Amino acid sequence: MTTAGEPAASAGAQAAERRRLEQETKDERKVWYFLAYFLFGIHFVAFVMIYAVRHAK
Helix, strand or coil: CCCCHHHHHHHHHHHHHHHHHHHHHHHHHHHHHHHHHHHHHHHHHHHHHHHHHHCCC
16 A cells, blocks of 8 residues: 655655765765875975985085
């Protein structure tokens, strides 16, 4: 037996799950961007330090 409220609740649950997955995808993308910028920054600093050491007198 189903009641009139079940389809609406099911649709609401599906919408909530879809929103959660969309937010999770956005959060994951932000983590990858943060990691990329972080690694780029570390390499940039390392190259500047190597340049400074090689050109020090």
